[in-house]
Amino acid sequence: MNTASYDVIIIGAGAAGLMCALTAGYRGRSVLVIDHANKPGKKILMSGGGRCNFTNLNSTPANFLSDNPHYCISALKRYTPQHFLDLVERHGIEHEEKAAGQLFCKDSSKEILDMLLTECEWAGAEVRLKTSVKTISGVDHGYQLQTSSGTLTCESLVIACGGLSIPTMGATGFGYDIAKQFGLAVLPTRAGWCPSPCTRS
Numbered sequence: 204m205n206t207a208s209y210d211v212i213i214i215g216a217g218a219a220g221l222m223c224a225l226t227a228g229y230r231g232r233s234v235l236v237i238d239h240a241n242k243p244g245k246k247i248l249m250s251g252g253g254r255c256n257f258t259n260l261n262s263t264p265a266n267f268l269s270d271n272p273h274y275c276i277s278a279l280k281r282y283t284p285q286h287f288l289d290l291v292e293r294h295g296i297e298h299e300e301k302a303a304g305q306l307f308c309k310d311s312s313k314e315i316l317d318m319l320l321t322e323c324e325w326a327g328a329e330v331r332l333k334t335s336v337k338t339i340s341g342v343d344h345g346y347q348l349q350t351s352s353g354t355l356t357c358e359s360l361v362i363a364c365g366g367l368s369i370p371t372m373g374a375t376g377f378g379y380d381i382a383k384q385f386g387l388a389v390l391p392t393r394a395g396w397c398p399s400p401c402t403r404s
């Protein structure tokens with residue numbers, strides 16, 4: 204099989220991977236998203252009891268738990284809940300506010316997934332499913348991946364494989380393994396989902 208080259212390859216077609224793909228695509232980069240699952244965004248579909256609590260208008264950095272509390276400040280300043288709401292409204296998705304600024308789809312989480320996939324298409328980002336990654340190696344100016352659909356190279360590689368929860372939805376520890384392979388420090392994992400308001404235990 205021939206080697207195909209992209210500016211950006213993203214592993215994981217969940218919420219993070221698709222958002223990254225459309226953003227990179229609109230920046231003019233050639234983008235491929237690969238996922239070993241047979242469908243993208245399975246966790247999006249089950250989120251919010253099937254109606255996706257897609258943002259919270261009152262989110263601030265204080266709502267995020269992290270050993271580095273400053274980590275999310277710049278991210279939240281550059282992309283606010285209102286930015287995501289504007290995107291949702293451009294796609295005509297009806298939504299409703301529950302308690303404390305929590306916004307849910309009126310109909311179904313599928314609308315959020317469809318919106319992200321449509322934006323990926325408009326941005327020229329390709330999504331390839333049922334594709335597993337065998338190895339990743341660093342090469343000059345980027346990365347080389349051996350996958351079930353051949354050899355791929357890219358300048359930028361994004362690991363968006365999600366966390367360990369719900370393996371039946373496609374979750375694996377792959378991201379952690381890759382981080383270790385490239386010498387990044389990996390902290391022990393623990394359950395991260397908690398009721399609102401969250402408290403540090």
Ligand SMILES: Cc1cc2nc3c(=O)[nH]c(=O)nc-3n(C[C@H](O)[C@H](O)[C@H](O)COP(=O)(O)OP(=O)(O)OC[C@H]3O[C@@H](n4cnc5c(N)ncnc54)[C@H](O)[C@@H]3O)c2cc1C
Binds near residue numbers: 219249254365
């Ligand atoms: C029941 C439930 C309800 C939720 N409700 C909400 C809500 O209302 N609002 C909210 O904001 N959040 C909600 N969440 C959390 C939210 O769904 C997740 O935080 C979010 O979907 C995570 O997105 P992600 O892209 O990081 O990871 P994921 O959605 O897990 O995506 C990772 C992708 O990577 C793929 N992958 C994994 N390993 C590999 C590999 N080795 N090779 C190739 N592909 C791989 C997987 O198949 C998957 O498609 C909910 C979660 C659950 C479980």
